[in-house]
Amino acid sequence: MLTLENNCIVIFGASGDLTQRMLIPALYKLYSHQKLSSSFAILGVSRSTYDDQSFRDKLIKDLASDDNVDHESLDKFCEHLFYQVMDPENKYEYKALKQRIQSIETALKIKSNTLFYLATPPSLYSVIPQNLAAHGLNIEDDGWKRLVIEKPFGYDLESAIALDKSLYQDFTEDQIYRIDHYLGKETVQNMLVLRFANSIFEPLWNSKYIDYIEVTGAEDLGIGSRGGYYDNAGAMRDMIQNHLLQVIAMVAMEPPAVINADSMRDEVVKVLQCLKPLNEDDLKHNLVLGQYTKSHVRDECLLSYREEKGVPEDSRTETYIALKMFIKNWRWDGVPFYVRTAKRMPTRVTEVVINFKKTPHPVFSANPPDNKLIMRIQPDEGTLLSFGLKKPGAGFETEPVAMDFHYSNLKNSELLSAYERLLLDVLKGDATLFSRSDAVSACWEFVQPILDYKKNKFDLYGYAAGTWGPIEAEALFKNGQTWRSPCKNLTDTDYCEL
Known part of the structure; x- marks a missing residue:
């Protein structure tokens, strides 16, 4: 006890x-x-x-x-x-x-x-x-x-700064706990252990060996009864600014000197402050905004976003966002991070995919299997490593295989839910998994150009409800890179329903 x-x-x-x-x-x-x-x-x-x-x-x-x-x-x-x-x-x-x-x-x-x-x-x-x-x-x-x-900790950079100023009049930073339930998930924290507790991964965790990284936060549901809130927020404020940027920071951070709130959060802030600022070219070519349209899926008619309760019929709020971004530091220079989140996707899934570079001299195969590390946050929480082995029989043809771990396979282990973990932490006075003021400000500072861009005329692409989003998002990729299409079960295969 x-x-x-x-x-x-x-x-x-x-x-x-x-x-x-x-x-x-x-x-x-x-x-x-x-x-x-x-x-x-x-x-x-x-x-x-x-x-x-x-x-x-x-x-x-x-x-x-x-x-x-x-x-x-x-x-x-x-x-x-x-x-x-x-x-x-x-x-x-x-x-x-x-x-x-x-x-x-x-x-x-x-x-x-x-x-x-x-x-x-x-x-x-x-x-x-x-x-x-x-x-x-x-x-x-x-x-x-x-x-x-x-959350939300502010509506934009200006309001976030004003909120902090107001809070600091009466409470100190040590008394304030900004809760983000994503950071309480066991698999988010496990990303740190996977990296820093295993010497087989940390030496490869840099631009020399990693080709690109994907972060997906997809929901299969629409906005339901949240139309009034969501139309003022959109996918950017609802998911990117808080949840997914924090996940990226935990994937990309340097090892903390010690495991405590100050050291951990110091490293998170360092990463967020190294996010390459979005310029006009990025907003035109590395950003795709979309909104789901009506479709039929398995004999069910799915409404368009503009038909949802509380949403104006001429709304231009994005329910889909895909962004190609970079971290400008020694470890990650040149490695693209592809981030996407949306409502009304084929399945509910949040995961990080580390795509390793192909071998420079593929001796055994002209088209060697991809090497991927998939860290699944939800559902079917776990980790999967995909690599190539020799196909049985004559010759040296290769085929992809996978080693996987699922939290559901653990016996006699008690997994706390995100809110259970975070409530227990705040009662203990442990702020490690709570957002600090400078981290919140860094996230708002990074996304503010997108919020400003949306104030003017911008391209908003439709995508049928139940699909993986606008085809324009594929144009973000170069040199054979592409999105992984996951299913609700953690497995490395083409999109499936199991």
């Missing part, structure tokens, strides 16, 4: 979807596996009218219907759930919040360690911290105070 200091977790936006679908199930899982402190409280805060019991009933409804849940354990977990009705924009109501926190801490003998989780719209990210500080709820004289903020 991990030893954590007793604490109170205050969740703003507690009546919302994020709290019910992600936060409470993650906290219950940690509780049921005895990973939380011996004494803790979870205080939900929102405008909705609940009392403690009705709040508990709402939150555990889905958990209680799961046949695998221990109901006795769930009942005991509920005893730690409380609720406070208040308007988070009203500074004067925080006096009652402070009194409620203090009364809970006294009743449960909890030291004044408080985690404030902002599961709210971004418009409240500056308001809530200011109101907390107005009542001294940011002061650490009698215990730690930590602030968790969900």
